[in-house]
Amino acid sequence: MPEVFTRTIPNAPEDDRPLEIISDHEYGKLTSDEYLYTSKHPVGEPFLKPEEGEPTYIIYLATYLNFLLLIIIGHIRDFFGKIFKPKEYEDLIEIDGYAPWYDGFESFYVRRLKMRIDDCFARPIHGAPGRFIKCFNRKRDGKYGYLYDGTSRECLNLSSYNYLGFAQSSGTCTDFALDCLKYGTSACASRLHLGTDLHKKCERVIADFVGKEDAIIVSQGYGTNANFFMSIADSKTLIISDELNHASIRFGIRLSGAIVKVFKHNDMKSLEKLIRDQIAQGQPKTHRPWKKIIIAVEGLYSMEGNMCDLPELIRIKDKYKCYLFVDEAHSIGALGPNGKGICDYFQVDPNDVDVLMGTLTKSFGATGGYIAGSQELIDKLRLDYITQGYSESVPPPVLGQMISSLSVINGDLNPGEGKERLQRIAFNSRYLRLGLKRLGFIVYGADDSPVIPLLIYLPGKMPGLSRSLYDLGIAIVVVSYPATPLLSARARLCLSSAITKEDLDDLLIKLSDVGDQFFLKYNSKKLPIEQVLSTLVEDCKKTNLDF
């Protein structure tokens, strides 16, 4: 039968497998109690910068050349394209007295570099993005288009933010969310106009979970940060921000009008020096003292797989009377023996952090964000936080997912299940990280981080890696400049409790092959795959994940 291709995305193919298999493919069963681990930072020990391998200089040089070549070819194509194919450049020129929608120069990177590997991004999927993810098969057609043949491929999911494996279409949490449909599908009003008892309950559950007096919920994680800072800062406030903070934090700070200073990523010495200098100098021009200084950091940096040095941050903030804002978008649920995020991981009292922000998108299979803090802060925010007044509040099924997944982790619902989820993500993270290190890959980040950036360096290798892994049934995310520094293009592997140890073995074997094929094992020290797998389970539970 000839294949029929469509330009639009087809409907999801029928899935007639029994529920049992579907749920196993969304959340794999634990195969042995050995594959569990509890992650936490030893109290009192300094938080050391994780050891990161360095490739040879040739690789850096080749990366520069790679970019140079791409840029030159891009410009040549632009030059001739504008002459011979003016129709394709209509977006970039004035038409009938209207300026183009966007600049040719501004969009050069996207048009000429990203477009070449466009098929590695935005692969449409269907179904719950659990242990496996179902991607529609497609092939490129023309500049922007794709052709779909109606089939999809089930890939091992290392791409979704599904740390605790709550992306499920059946089970306790889904039932609870479905039950909440009796509250409707939408909140249909802003929180300041109307709330329901479900909203109130959810806020209570979150506040109790993170260990703060009260919490406030917002329907989107990005929107939580983007509109938050104007409620706590004005132009006489100094915000000291980590250079790798998420775009939403930077957007929020910009909107608040506060003065912002940036410190080197995770460099506590430069942070302390900056604070000392700023307190001494005061505001620019007037030299009046700052009204307040807010340090903004993330708990777990999603591109680096690195945590902030919370104990040191708290020492600095206490010493200099600053306020500390920690974005726990990735760390809540994913870190700590009780899943309570970065404070839990470092065994720090959550009340030492002034503002705990987080999202429930990543670990808890819901969507939306929260801000937790003291009663005074939250009371003020209820009246003063613009997303409370002008934007939709969280819809009921999402509230249901939030409440139920947090209760599972707490142990209030299905005792034991939460603990298992937490211990599986901790084990999986360490297992894969050590495996990759020993195979000779260069990976960034802390030992316990469920985000593992695997360095590719050369942008030319990105599509190769992404496509060959996709063909082998593995879905990963590749990122490059501008999301990362120019030199360090990387693949990002996000782990999940839903993945089993056998999946990871399979992944390591395939990655090892592909890594050889693309010369990605940049480290001088490397072991063959059989040797790596033979002792990995015991070795990954040792305190330090040394080679």
Next chain:
Amino acid sequence: MASSLVISTTTTTITSIATEILNRQLSDGQNLPPPPLSQTWQVILNTFIHHFLKFLNLLNKIPGGPVVLRYIKSSYQNDPIRSLFEYCLFIFALTYFFTSKKKENKSEIVKFSSKEIDELCNEWEPEPLVKEVINLQEWQLKSIPEIVGQNQFNLKKIIINNNTYNDEKQSIKNFASQDFLNLNENQRIKDAAEVEIKYAGVGACGPPNFYGTQDVHVRVEEDLAEFLDSEQAIIYGQDYVTAGSVIPAFLKRGDLCVVDRNVNNAVQKALIVSRADIEWFDHNDMDHLNQILTQLKPVLDKQKPIKRRFIVTEGLFANSGDIVNLPKIVELKNKFKYRLFLDESLSIGTLGITGKGVAEHFNIPRAEISITIGSMANSFASSGGFCVGVSSMVHHQRISSNAYVFSASLPPYSAKVTSQAIKVIKENIDSRTGQSKLMTTLHKITNYTYQTLSRSSNTNLNCYFDIVSSPQSPMIHLQLKETYREKLNLPLLYGNSSFITTGKPSQYPNKFDEYFNLECFLLQKVIDLILTKSNILLTRSKIILEHEDLPVLPPHLLINLSASVTKSDIDMLVESLDAVVYSIFKNIQAENDLINLTNEILNY
């Protein structure tokens, strides 16, 4: 080595001259006249050259040194000025290279020793993170209604200010929700949501560009584009962030936008972030807009290359409930070659015979509106926002719009709900008139409500309130009459106007305004009393004064209609509102009466 030999011989000659001069000075200090100035200069010069040559000799010892040495020698050519010039250039290049890129104004920095810094750090006392909610504001916290159960038209139980309202016999009529088409209660919508949750779970667990786009997301974008007669659509995870993300993606520094003075908060913040040049025209005043565009024309005609120009306004204004004069704006924007950005968050799903918003209401093709944004959280009973327009515009957002790129996708079930809602709106279309049945119901009841409200028999209502919203708006804005507000000495507008007058938003958030607080409280009294007396829940405009960058209109009493409201509900509402207004406002006839409410506020 030859080069070092040459240098060492010159060195000896120099040293001998120097010693000769020194010896002469030491031996015969009194008799001889002091050595001429030129000689002293020579000594200094010679010592300098001596040390410099020594340094050059050192160069020989490091790898690559001889090359540098050879270059210096060949470039010297008995022309010391030329060499000196080259050295200066070299040193300048080095300093330029090593000084930091972000140069702070050094003259502003005061030098401190580390001990002084310690002292300053100890001395410094920061303000608290947030100012406490003052006791005059506490009533606002308490007055947020909490529904027990679903947000629907007929409520069973509601808690405000710790008082529980539930009447066994009669339900509470909800005029506070923004579910204009009453789809939140629609069983088919709920069924669609249930199917999708059972298929894909709740969250999307990833940004759209990284495996966060599901079949239902693409489907809803197709549905929205088709519903709104445009090429493509893009969806966002939250309605409020849509404007703040779309506007900065197209309006950059140097671009120009001409904006209505009464736009909602989301657009205000979006404009601040975009850093574009802003011109303001009076609210819905087309003559003023024409005047501004005409004034700008001569300057813009000279612009080369031309920059992007937008007219930015709203379909159904969130702050005042009136409808934009779209035909005139379209005429003007075509005449002066501007693009039109329209926020249709409230108008899509409420205006037009099939709910296609303000464009359908005026019978203007959607293509005239370059960028339309809207909300799925109101009429569609879903969540999130969207933007529709031509393909290249939408495509650009997929990679350069912040809230799309850096945020997780909308939950798949929300996408499905929107698709289903569009389906429900589109069905039962009258083949003769082309009207959607659901929309007709809403429009009829809206029409009836305006008629009933403006009846002359509502003496009290007419005495104290003006209807400021357009008669097609299902969100009815009632504002205290200007004559009455004058009597109470209430200001015409609240907030600050620095954004309009100076083009830059005020550096500080607005301060707490006692009169604004009192006026809001006055409306809350109406809301509370009508809830107690007649089981009707109304609401008021809940402006966050602190974060408004434009002058703020007086607070409004809001009646949000929905498709399930009946005529008898409206009769009852208007009748009891009239009575309630009388019983509250009869005692408040002067500024003092208003100030006296302060006690009531404190004890709320």
